[in-house]
Amino acid sequence: MIKKLLQYGFIVSIGFPVAFLLMLSLGRRWAYPNVLPEQMNFANWEFLQRSDSKLFQAFFVSLGISLCVAIFTTSIGFLISKLIAYSKNRNFYLVLAYIPYLLSPVIMAVIFQYYFIITGLTGTFLGVIIAQFLVAFPFGIIIYINFWNPQLKSIEELSYTLGGSRWQTFKKVLLPLSKNAIMLCFFQVFLISWFEYGLTNLIGSGKVRTLTVSVFNFVTEANIFYAALSCCLLILPPMLLLYINKRLIFFVEKTKIEP
Amino acid sequence: MARKLNLKKHLNSKTLGQLFFIAVVTLPVLSGLVYATLYSLGFVGVLNKGFTTENWEAIFFGSPFWTSILFSFYVAVTSIVLSLVFSLSMALSWKKALQKGALSTAMYLPLCFPGTVMAFFMFQLLSKSGFLSRLGFTAGILSELNQFPALINDAYGIGIIITSVVLITPFFVILFSNMYRSENIANYKQLASTFGATKLQLLTKVTLPILLKKSSVTIYLFVIFVMGSYEIPLLLGRQSPQMISVAILQKIQRFNLYDIPKGFAMSILYVLIIISVLLLLYFRNRDFFKTETNA
Numbered sequence: 001m002i003k004k005l006l007q008y009g010f011i012v013s014i015g016f017p018v019a020f021l022l023m024l025s026l027g028r029r030w031a032y033p034n035v036l037p038e039q040m041n042f043a044n045w046e047f048l049q050r051s052d053s054k055l056f057q058a059f060f061v062s063l064g065i066s067l068c069v070a071i072f073t074t075s076i077g078f079l080i081s082k083l084i085a086y087s088k089n090r091n092f093y094l095v096l097a098y099i100p101y102l103l104s105p106v107i108m109a110v111i112f113q114y115y116f117i118i119t120g121l122t123g124t125f126l127g128v129i130i131a132q133f134l135v136a137f138p139f140g141i142i143i144y145i146n147f148w149n150p151q152l153k154s155i156e157e158l159s160y161t162l163g164g165s166r167w168q169t170f171k172k173v174l175l176p177l178s179k180n181a182i183m184l185c186f187f188q189v190f191l192i193s194w195f196e197y198g199l200t201n202l203i204g205s206g207k208v209r210t211l212t213v214s215v216f217n218f219v220t221e222a223n224i225f226y227a228a229l230s231c232c233l234l235i236l237p238p239m240l241l242l243y244i245n246k247r248l249i250f251f252v253e254k255t256k257i258e259p
Numbered sequence: 260m261a262r263k264l265n266l267k268k269h270l271n272s273k274t275l276g277q278l279f280f281i282a283v284v285t286l287p288v289l290s291g292l293v294y295a296t297l298y299s300l301g302f303v304g305v306l307n308k309g310f311t312t313e314n315w316e317a318i319f320f321g322s323p324f325w326t327s328i329l330f331s332f333y334v335a336v337t338s339i340v341l342s343l344v345f346s347l348s349m350a351l352s353w354k355k356a357l358q359k360g361a362l363s364t365a366m367y368l369p370l371c372f373p374g375t376v377m378a379f380f381m382f383q384l385l386s387k388s389g390f391l392s393r394l395g396f397t398a399g400i401l402s403e404l405n406q407f408p409a410l411i412n413d414a415y416g417i418g419i420i421i422t423s424v425v426l427i428t429p430f431f432v433i434l435f436s437n438m439y440r441s442e443n444i445a446n447y448k449q450l451a452s453t454f455g456a457t458k459l460q461l462l463t464k465v466t467l468p469i470l471l472k473k474s475s476v477t478i479y480l481f482v483i484f485v486m487g488s489y490e491i492p493l494l495l496g497r498q499s500p501q502m503i504s505v506a507i508l509q510k511i512q513r514f515n516l517y518d519i520p521k522g523f524a525m526s527i528l529y530v531l532i533i534i535s536v537l538l539l540l541y542f543r544n545r546d547f548f549k550t551e552t553n554a
Contacts, residue, residue, distance in 0.1 A: 007356055010349075011365045014429075017372065017380045020390065024383065032388045032404060033396035083276040091548050093277070095541050096284050102480065102533050103288070104487030104504045110511050110526050111291030134287045141280070195373030198489040198504065212375045212490075219379065219494065228383075231376040238371035246367040252434055252477055253547075 018235065024228035037225075044229050055214060055226065059233055062194060062210040065125065069132045070190035074182055077140030084141060085148035094145060097138040105135045106198025116203055123205040131203040132196060136189045142253060143188060147181040187241055187248040194237060292530060295523035306516050314520040323506065324525050328532070330500040334416045334492075335485035338423035339478060343471075345424065346431030350439065351466065357436040369429040374422075378494040381422045385410040411495050418495035419502070423485050434477065435470050442469055476547045479540055483533060503529055 024030075025044055027037025048055050084093045100108060109131060113122070121127030155177070159169040197212035204213065211234050218227035241249050297303045301311040318324045349357075356362040372380075384390045392407040401407055411418040439445075447469070448461050456464065471478070492502035501509070507529065510522030541548060 003352065007353060007362055011361055014365045014368050017377070018368075020383070021376070021380060033393050035390070035393045035397055080276050080280050083273055084280055087273075087277060089277075091545075093280060094548050095537065096281065098537055099288060099534060100284060102483050102487075102537055103530060104489055106489045106504050106508060107487060107526055107529060108287065108291075110507060110522070111295055111530065112287040113291075114294045115287075115290060134283060137283050141284075195375070197373075197375050198493075198508070202508075212373065215375050215379060216493075219382075224383065227379055231379055234373060234376050235371050239368075242364070242367050242371055246364060249367060249370045250430070250433055252430075253480065 018239075021228045021231045021235075024225060025232050027225050027228075030224070044225055048229060048233075054209065055211075055230060055233070058209050058211050058214045058230070061125070061208065062212075065128055065132065065200075065208075065210060066190045066193040068129045069136050069193040070186050072129075072133055073136045073140040073189045074186040077137060077144055077185060078178065078182060081141045081144035082148050085145050086153065090145075094142070097141045097145075100135060100138045101142060104198070105132075105196060106202060108135055109199040109202040113202060122203055123207040125208055128200050128204045128208045128210075131199055132193050135196075135199065136192055139192065140185050140189055143185045143251060144181055147178065152177065183245075184248060184251065188251050191238055191241075191249065194234070288530070292527060295527050299520045299524035299527065301520065304520060307520065314524045317521055318524045318528065324528065326500050327503045327506040327525075328529075330416065331486040331503045332482075334419050334423070334502060335482045338420050338427060338485050339482050341420070341424045342427040342431055343478070345428045346435055347467070347470070349428075349432045350435035351462075354436070354439065357432065358440075366429050366432055369426060372426065374426065374488060374490040375494075377422050377426050378491045381418055381425075382411055382494055385418055385421070387411075412497040414497070414500070416492070416496065416500075416502075419488075419492050422491050422495060423488070427481060427485070431474075434474060438470055438473055439466075442473060444469055476540060476544050479536075483536060487529075487533075 023036070023040070026040045026042065028039040028041070028043065030037040047053055050056060084090060084097075087093060112131070112134070116122045116127050116131065121130060152174075155173060156169055159173045164173070195212065196210075197216065200208065200210050201213050201216070204210070206213070209217070211230050215227050215230045215234070218224070218230060238249055294303070298307070299314045301307040301309055301314070353362065357366065369377075382389070386392070387404050387407045387409070389407075389411075392401065392404060395401040395407060396404075409417075410421070444466055447465050448456075451461055451465050486502075487504055488502065489504040489508070492505050496502060496505060503525075507522050507525045510518045510525060513519075513522075
């Protein structure tokens with residue numbers, strides 16, 4: 001009984017942040033010691049729908065950047081990870097991939113920011129995409145690396161033995177078998193990019209206004225209601241993913257991805 | 260002949276692919292480190308006048324860098340230890356509920372929260388004028404705002420630790436719950452109990468050693484991730500002591516241009532520390548970097 005109660009209490013506490021942020025996003029004026037905001041209506045959410053609103057634009061800037069980074073990392077990582085996984089120097093390459101993976105993205109940005117300045121990439125959409133790709137690509141390799149196993153290699157070789165060309169083997173054998181790995185990589189990288197703040201703010205020089213940048217800007221302006229609204233928008237895609245397939249938002253190193 | 264040419268083409272694409280990987284993974288870090296080294300030694304930079312070891316001496320022998328590293332380490336280790344205690348308790352006592360039903364899905368919900376959002380939520384919840392303080396005031400427990408304990412922007416990083424624990428615990432619960440099944444721990448426990456092991460012995464000699472050993476590298480990696488976290492300490496931390504990422508960024512972005520070389524020196528040292536830890540992890544846990552491919 002106590003166990004059940006604890007479980008229900010835990011589930012409620014997990015849902016509380018979502019309810020709290022939604023409540024704040026509907027609010028206006030919240031003087032101490034009021035427990036709830038004095039006004040609660042959909043005015044903030046209505047403002048969001050206006051195409052010239054900063055948040056509306058930030059949402060699509062974030063979406064554009066995250067989609068680009070996820071598409072590039074997933075596709076390039078897929079091809080390169082196969083070469084790395086079957087290479088003789090695989091362990092050495094994997095250690096190399098762990099270096100940017102372990103460094104805080106914002107420290108990475110501090111280190112390579114100079115090269116973005118001299119190439120004129122700071123403060124640009126493209127600059128942020130490239131910077132995020134440099135952080136996400138090693139992560140993509142780490143996701144894919146355990147997918148390329150001896151079983152898959154023998155299936156690929158069987159296809160060649162049966163007369164399949166490289167293109168046919170790729171299209172008819174490898175791609176269908178890689179569906180789970182590709183989806184996991186795509187959504188994991190999308191989330192990394194979607195959640196990123198420090199690197200985006202530094203390389204974007206505040207000009208590339210994503211949702212995470214907006215949260216900090218609104219906090220600085222002491223506009224907690226818009227900050228809460230930005231937070232609601234930030235958790236929307238991952239929650240949608242959770243609804244579609246919860247396994248796509250969980251990744252741990254050495255995950256075995258079944259073909 | 261055609262086969263030979265095809266093989267050559269294949270080899271070339273392989274080499275090119277590996278070169279691309281090395282370039283993307285190492286060039287940004289290496290070239291960045293070269294520039295940061297030159298800047299911190301006074302060779303480049305607007306206000307630099309030539310070779311100097313002044314910045315490095317200030318970082319090596321001054322306290323800000325080491326204080327930040329130690330504070331980051333303390334926050335990371337405390338957060339991970341607390342998360343492990345909570346997650347192991349939940350994963351082991353709610354085994355069935357975590358496999359089926361509402362809890363099995365609800366446990367994934369905190370993974371949807373980026374550090375920025377959780378930090379903002381915690382600020383609104385735990386600050387002196389936050390939601391809990393308001394509830395306390397309404398319930399008559401507090402008579403004024405300042406009676407609420409300082410949980411945010413405090414000297415001990417309590418707000419940062421609470422936020423990190425809330426973000427990390429669900430991850431470890433899912434990890435341990437999955438591991439419990441994949442490692443067939445129930446079978447080992449049954450075997451041990453037929454030999455007369457007590458409940459406590461089953462926990463301390465069978466379950467915990469298997470789970471912790473199997474997840475040891477992931478736990479170490481999480482310590483490094485938390486040490487390098489930026490958004491949470493930026494919102495919930497204070498000026499002193501600062502976590503390392505915030506400290507470095509503040510030096511780099513300050514209006515005082517004389518602080519930039521010190522910021523670069525700090526970032527180089529931090530990168531070197533992380534690479535050393537990674538190499539240590541690699542040499543002590545070689546199996547972690549192996550798969551069936553080259554086992």
